[in-house]
Amino acid sequence: MTAERTKTMKGLSARVGRVLPSETVRISGLVAEKRRQGIDVVSFAAGEPDFPTPEHVREAAKKALDEGKTRYVPAPGVPELREAVAKKHVEENGMAETRPEHVLVTPSKQAIAYAILATVDHGDEVLLPDPCWVSYDPLVRLAGGTPVYVPLDAEDGFRMRPEPVAEHITGKTKLVVMNSPSNPTGGMDLPADVRGVAxxxxxxxxxxxxxxxxxxxxxxxxxxxxxxxxxxxxxHTVTVNGLSKSFSMTGWRIGWAIASGELMKAMGKLQSHTITHPTSFAQYGALAALTGPKDFIAEMMVAFERRRRLVLDLLAEIPGVTCAEPRGAFYVFPDISGTGMDAMTFAERLLEEGDVGVTPGPAFGPGGEGHVRISYATSDERIREGLARMKRFVSQAG
Ligand SMILES: Cc1ncc(COP(=O)(O)O)c(C=O)c1O
Structure with a gap:
């Protein structure tokens, strides 16, 4: 009886069928599995700073909780936070026209999903940097659009130059995605690139x-x-930013989108019919981050500067591996093709035989072949250990 009922079950939407599971999540799963077996794995897969959220931010959220700020707030975000975000973008980013009503408080990933859902229809093409962050492609596909990859060049520091962008524009192009500094490459677009693409x-x-x-x-x-x-x-622009990476607040799920006019209204509708708004008391913590002392960022950058140098120096000692110097983020994207392995084989064997987790480049688009992503958001000691293991692995595999 039960079996017969199951047989008549209808399928899931074609929409979800267009999306593959995340490769970064798969690698994290494999790392977790090895650790469960008691194996000491050095993971370079993390996409988050390894520092605690600053104390004054945590205190502000606790205070908000104690004051009973635990109910619904306005869907686009608490007014004081929208104001602080607008002020930040006017003062620090030169976005002179930004007003609180142009700010939608939402997790950054959600902001990206809204921007894509609000602009992309079936058949529309979206230009993505190649390689790029793992979620743009699936989000474009969920919206019914077609991702079109614009190849970036390691020799250029993975900049998104206007010339290849122009070559990929067709009558169907609707949206262009820029991500600077970039995950996974650490590359940054030059001001001239941004002007040209604009x-x-x-x-x-x-x-x-x-x-x-x-x-x-x-x-x-x-x-x-x-x-x-x-x-x-x-x-023309949806600007996405947030506190995950700058204030080590990944779990808080607070970021924002900035846009104007009809586009902002459309994204606001999407938020009001889905999550309503991000957690009320987390927004008060975010307010403290934006309006309070900023020394945390400078302190974090001292650690990242040192680790970046360490990773680059240690990678330079590994035969068959070359690496463009990243100008931002906390990733390097070395070319491992000189080892004779493709990226997937390299990453899988390195984890299996060397107990080191890296993310294979093709997870970030076809241009990622021959590369792996290493996140150095981990201690100097783990970086030394992990790269010593990688060096041993490469010399034994070669
Ligand atoms: C390039 C890029 N954009 C957006 C996000 C999403 O950020 P959040 O976790 O704050 O939503 C990430 C997270 O790793 C990222 O690397």
């Missing part, structure tokens, strides 16, 4: 999604330019 976006009447979540994680004075600060770009 011109293309305006000339072709497109939308631009600028994912600036790693804005504060930059090295050697690398300059960050928000495209929405450029003349004429306000109506």
């Amino acid at each position: 011109e293309l976006v305006q000339d072709h009447g497109l939308y631009l999604l600028s994912d600036e979540i790693y804005e504060h994680v930059r090295y050697g004075g690398a300059e960050h330019l928000s495209p929405a600060s450029l003349p004429g770009m306000t109506d």
Whole structure:
């Protein structure tokens, strides 16, 4: 009887069938499995800073809880936080037209999903940097769109230059995604790149999604330019930012989207019919992060600078491995093709035989072949241990 009932069950939506499970989640699962067996695995797979959230931020959230700020708040976010976010973008990013009503408080990933759902229809094409963060492609597919990869060059430091963007624009292009500093490469677009892509976006009447979540994680004075600060770009751009990476607040799920006019209204509708708003008391912690002392960022950057140098120096000692110097974020994206292995084989064998977890490059798009992503959001000691193991693995495998 039960079996017969199951037989008549209808299938899941075609939409979810268009999306593959995340490769980063799979690798984390394999690492966790080895650890369950008691094996000491060095994981370079984490996409989050390894520092505690600053104390004044935690205290502000606790105070909000104790004061009973545990009920619904306005769907686009608590007014004081929207104000603080708008002020940040006017003062730090030169986005002079940003007002609190242009701010939607939401987890950064959610902001990206809203931007894509609000702009992309069936058959529309979305230009993605290749390689790029793992979730853009599935989100475009969920919206019915087609991801179109714009190849980035390691020799250029994985910048998204306007020329290859222009070559990939067709009559079907609707949205361009930029992510600087970048996950997975650590690359940063130059101001000239941002200006060039912004011109293309305006000339072709497109939308631009600028994912600036790693804005504060930059090295050697690398300059960050928000495209929405450029003349004429306000109506074309959704700027996504948040506190996950800058204040070590990944679990808080607080970020935001900045957009204007109909686009903002559309994203607001999506939020009001899905999550309503992010957790009320977490928003008060976020307010403290934005309005309080910022020394945490500088202290975190001292550690990241040192680790970045350490990783680059240790990678340089491994035969068959070369690495572009990242200018931002906390990842390196070395080319391992000189070892004779493809990226998937390298990552799987390194985990199996060397007890080190890295993410294979193709998880980030076809241009990731021949590379792996290493996150150095872990201690100097673990970096030394992990890269010593990788060196041993490469010499034994070769
Ligand atoms: C490039 C990029 N964008 C967006 C996100 C999502 O950030 P959040 O976890 O704050 O939603 C991440 C997280 O790893 C990321 O690397």
